[in-house]
Amino acid sequence: MSEKELRRSMSVFPIGTVIKLTDLSARQIRYYEEQDLIHPERSEGNRRLYSLNDIDVLLEIKDYLSDGLNMAGIKRVYKMQKEEEKKARNKKPLTDKDVRRIFYDEILSQGGLNPKNPFDTNRPKL
DNA sequence: CTTCTGACA
């Protein structure tokens, strides 16, 4: 892991800072953590500490949300990214963002996954 | 003063 990646993964920001940077509510930020989309560490006083990477993910989630994806859809974007990582890890030189971008576009082009429509657990796998 | 967890008029 490069030094830059190491720094981007260091947990140093309190939730207040993240709220200002992402314009998301504390409620939402904690909820996305429950959904395993971000993994902030904890300080001695049990306070959450976020990394630049966590903030990037939060910013991406905001975009997905504004484009109509619900939690199920967003979680799939990241879930598929992980699955694809294992395959590409030893082959393609795609970055995490490239992979997410690809699946994100696919999901959008397939329509659906709107916040209104309940869950889509039974949707066909991409 | 800031953040945390749990709960719901």
Next chain:
DNA sequence: TGTCAGTA
């Protein structure tokens, strides 16, 4: 998701 409570 908002928000209020009671803490740490």
